[in-house]
Amino acid sequence: MSDILKNIRNFYTYLVPGIDDASWEHIAEKLTFRTLPKGSFYIRAGEICRYVSFIDRGLLRFYYMKDGKEMITGFMDRHQYISDYTSFLLQQPSTKYIEVLEEATLAELSFQDVQNLYNTSQTFERFGRKIAEQLFLLFDIQQSNITNLKPEERYLLLIEKQSTLLQRIPQYMLASYIGITPEHLSRIRAKLSSSS
């Protein structure tokens, strides 16, 4: 347990370098813990996201349904932050699913506690700003990948940048994440391996 707290504090310190013990205690005492088994859902479409969570362990996938098909928009690994932040910020029903791919242990803050912390702690307000800024930057990179790169280039980038993910995720999910059909990814791979 104290290992989890250490990891979370590292995460906070990364975003708000100067954080002091008192501010940290203030936050830490509000954290609650939860373990989600493989195959369960962090959130489903229609539900309101009531927490922001730190992933101490595990792997999750984001997707939404489009014409009866799952469209995967991202994966979240350990020591990252997870939430359907749109649903959380607006406290309105989510349009996404977040499914647990590998059993996950989460440390969470409720919406109400987050608001209270914003009102009582300048440090936490800064943390909230940093989180939103990080998400913005992440989105900006991802969007430019989607619009700039062809499927083949996105696949190569994935190999280069996230090779650990490739081993943990079936190919048809990668295809969906890249934005193509499993058949097309298979052909891209065939072409790449024949030409190299």
Place this chain on the structure above:
Amino acid sequence: MSDILKNIRNFYTYLVPGIDDASWEHIAEKLTFRTLPKGSFYIRAGEICRYVSFIDRGLLRFYYMKDGKEMITGFMDRHQYISDYTSFLLQQPSTKYIEVLEEATLAELSFQDVQNLYNTSQTFERFGRKIAEQLFLLFDIQQSNITNLKPEERYLLLIEKQSTLLQRIPQYMLASYIGITPEHLSRIRAKLSSSS
């Protein structure tokens, strides 16, 4: 001039409802003003974005270059906030161009002033958080439009939601914004008008 300040204060109040006069004065005294003529650039690829700006008047477009072609990612109208926020946050060279389509009057804060305000004003820190959250929400909506909708549907959404823009922007720019060629947009329009 006092009209501009009133508009900006409305914008701040929208994001941080409780803002008091003292906090506002603190911010207002750092604002600088600038008018950019039509055809000039707010930023070009390779430059670092040193300001966040409030558009009091005017219209601007975001684009990046891809294989020698301009790919338009957005338009910003008056009473909105503008910046290449990725370049601003990281203080690193931009990959985008922001061009003035209609003469623009801007009220700006420099990167350094923004950092100082974060350190001296809790209200401003909250404002920074809200700005980032708003940008995140905007991106999320835009991304789901791009991935969920077909070009024709994106065009119809544009007509429905931003009909004022349509009159101010040439069709080939709309095509780029929608993510298709001008020829294809022309055909979509032909099909729509024949079937209605």
Place this chain on the structure above:
DNA sequence: TCCTCATCTTGATATTGATCAATGAAATAT
């Protein structure tokens, strides 16, 4: 008014990636 440049339209063809269908391979359950 006429000319010119930019924009928009229309047609023919090419490319990309999806869909449908079948087969092969690998993991899991019995």
Place this chain on the structure above:
DNA sequence: ATATTTCATTGATCAATATCAAGATGAGGA
């Protein structure tokens, strides 16, 4: 070990959209 199910590959065809090439339209300047 065998059967069942899930996942990956391969082939044939189809749909959406890009590209290339002319024209048509329209607005601002000489």
